[in-house]
Amino acid sequence: MNIWKVSYLALRVMLQRRLLWLGGLSLIAVLVAASLAAEFGGRQPATVALDVGISTLRVVLPLFLVFQVQELFSREFERRFYQISLTYPLSRSAWVIGRVLALVCLTGLLLVLITGLLSAEVALVGQRFQQPTPVSLGAPLWLAVLFVALDLLVLLCLACFLAVMATTPSFVLIGTLGFMLIARSYSAMLALLNTNHELVGNAETYRDSLGILGYLLPNLGALDIRMIALYARMDLMPQDWQIVVGNTLFYALGLLALTVWRFQRKQFS
Amino acid sequence: MARLFQQPLVYALLGFGAFLGLTLHADNFRGPGSAPTHDRVVISSPVLTALYGGDRFLAANLETIRLSATGMDGGRTDDFYLLRAHKVVSELNACHENNYYLANALLTWGGAVDEGGNILEHATLCRHWDELPPFLLGFNHFFFDKNIHEAQRWLEIAAQRADHNADSFRNFAIAIEVEQIEDEKIALDMLKRERTNARTARLASMLDKRIVRLEGLAILRDAQRRFEAETGKPLSHPQELIATSILEQFPQDPMRLGYEFAEGRFRMKKVRVAGVEER
Numbered sequence: 001m002n003i004w005k006v007s008y009l010a011l012r013v014m015l016q017r018r019l020l021w022l023g024g025l026s027l028i029a030v031l032v033a034a035s036l037a038a039e040f041g042g043r044q045p046a047t048v049a050l051d052v053g054i055s056t057l058r059v060v061l062p063l064f065l066v067f068q069v070q071e072l073f074s075r076e077f078e079r080r081f082y083q084i085s086l087t088y089p090l091s092r093s094a095w096v097i098g099r100v101l102a103l104v105c106l107t108g109l110l111l112v113l114i115t116g117l118l119s120a121e122v123a124l125v126g127q128r129f130q131q132p133t134p135v136s137l138g139a140p141l142w143l144a145v146l147f148v149a150l151d152l153l154v155l156l157c158l159a160c161f162l163a164v165m166a167t168t169p170s171f172v173l174i175g176t177l178g179f180m181l182i183a184r185s186y187s188a189m190l191a192l193l194n195t196n197h198e199l200v201g202n203a204e205t206y207r208d209s210l211g212i213l214g215y216l217l218p219n220l221g222a223l224d225i226r227m228i229a230l231y232a233r234m235d236l237m238p239q240d241w242q243i244v245v246g247n248t249l250f251y252a253l254g255l256l257a258l259t260v261w262r263f264q265r266k267q268f269s
Numbered sequence: 270m271a272r273l274f275q276q277p278l279v280y281a282l283l284g285f286g287a288f289l290g291l292t293l294h295a296d297n298f299r300g301p302g303s304a305p306t307h308d309r310v311v312i313s314s315p316v317l318t319a320l321y322g323g324d325r326f327l328a329a330n331l332e333t334i335r336l337s338a339t340g341m342d343g344g345r346t347d348d349f350y351l352l353r354a355h356k357v358v359s360e361l362n363a364c365h366e367n368n369y370y371l372a373n374a375l376l377t378w379g380g381a382v383d384e385g386g387n388i389l390e391h392a393t394l395c396r397h398w399d400e401l402p403p404f405l406l407g408f409n410h411f412f413f414d415k416n417i418h419e420a421q422r423w424l425e426i427a428a429q430r431a432d433h434n435a436d437s438f439r440n441f442a443i444a445i446e447v448e449q450i451e452d453e454k455i456a457l458d459m460l461k462r463e464r465t466n467a468r469t470a471r472l473a474s475m476l477d478k479r480i481v482r483l484e485g486l487a488i489l490r491d492a493q494r495r496f497e498a499e500t501g502k503p504l505s506h507p508q509e510l511i512a513t514s515i516l517e518q519f520p521q522d523p524m525r526l527g528y529e530f531a532e533g534r535f536r537m538k539k540v541r542v543a544g545v546e547e548r
Contacts, residue, residue, distance in 0.1 A: 037330060037334075040337070040338070042333075042366075042371070043370055047366065051326050051330055055327035058322075133366065133396070180323075181319070183323070184324065185318050185322070189318055192315040192318060192325075195314075230326075
């Protein structure tokens with residue numbers, strides 16, 4: 001048995017369980033949110049629909065991902081299925097990496113499906129009202145979604161690490177969402193604190209303390225490059241995007257390696 | 270009876286009953302200092318970013334929807350709330366089109382010219398391709414502040430960004446300066462200089478019409494001066510110029526706005542739109 005076989009089996013496990021229901025729910029959530037937002041879009045309904053659609057995507061897909069990690073890791077430990085799966089001639093690292101690959105494929109497919117339908121919906125909204133600044137549903141949108149995929153990759157690796165470490169499945173949910181909240185917001189909060197001096201006493205110290213997070217967490221907020229699609233301007237792409245992408249990929253690699261290392265040393269009762 | 274009080278459900282009912290009773294009579298316990306407040310809550314942008322899961326775009330969208338849906342009531346704007354809400358959205362996403370457009374409509378035209386101007390300035394910086402925010406800024410500087418140089422600066426930025434409206438913006442920038450000059454001869458000289466320097470044929474054609482219009486005014490004022498010198502009395506009606514053969518006919522304005530005789534002197538007629546009268 002090799003990694004690909006493990007991935008294939010993991011995909012089958014997910015398809016047999018709540019996958020279709022959760023995936024469908026994620027899709028509906030994104031399309032409904034975008035459609036409702038377009039009604040309040042004013043002078044830019046297509047932009048607001050795409051904007052809110054991407055925001056919803058960035059909320060529902062981490063949830064989808066965490067539930068799948070719970071299915072593939074936590075439930076397996078809980079129900080002691082590992083007693084069968086680990087008896088195959090298979091290294092523990094292949095057991096983990098195979099599952100991660102299955103999750104990457106599945107989440108990637110869902111991301112592509114939702115983005116495709118969202119762009120069709122936004123195109124329809126755009127036909128009703130011609131905006132002065134149109135959205136771009138071509139390469140800029142797909143590039144923005146590729147950056148969302150990087151964000152999800154980090155969350156996936158973290159969720160797998162927590163699933164291997166934790167004894168309860170709910171810790172995976174709480175830990176991943178907490179990490180997501182901090183990693184996505186700290187850089188934006190740092191920037192906004194520069195213009196909101198009155199918000200906290202001694203803002204300089206507060207900013208310095210918050211800045212330490214930059215050495216501990218990847219800057220997932222910087223991966224949000226949707227403005228290139230919202231305003232069809234590639235020059236709105238952050239100049240240091242290569243650094244951000246590199247940082248994210250290395251952080252994900254680190255988390256994955258840590259997960260494999262921890263799983264290799266995991267003692268099962 | 271004793272058995273009844275051994276039932277846990279009885280204690281549950283007593284507990285919830287007491288809770289409900291206290292809630293219903295809570296108003297009697299409130300002192301005079303706890304009167305309800307009437308101001309609207311606007312959360313600062315860093316806190317909003319955290320509340321929306323680090324998604325400043327979502328925060329900007331929902332706050333804009335909120336302010337556009339609730340900022341007006343019965344035709345009156347909630348100015349103090351809107352001032353803060355528009356500022357917060359501008360910090361979250363300065364490019365947000367609905368925010369700058371509504372801020373211009375509700376804040377600037379509602380009397381908060383400086384605050385509306387700040388939001389338009391942020392939008393001009395963020396939307397570096399869009400001609401509308403600098404045009405609105407330029408117009409507001411001219412209309413509200415009478416700051417011609419500042420108005421011209423923003424109109425030039427708008428012209429540099431515009432594809433089809435560049436000539437109109439430059440024409441407007443020249444016109445607002447010319448109209449401030451009381452002496453029509455000096456204004457005419459300035460207009461002719463601008464005509465010579467015009468970068469496109471379309472702008473040159475627009476300025477040609479303005480030159481003819483201004484020349485018409487100069488003819489009328491010259492005729493008035495001659496009439497008053499010859500008769501020794503002030504001109505009371507334009508028709509007197511025709512009657513005394515000082516003028517054969519009134520000059521035609523190629524911009525079709527014409528001239529008016531008011532308060533004893535000729536001046537150019539302006540377009541008047543209800544509610545947008547010059548301050």
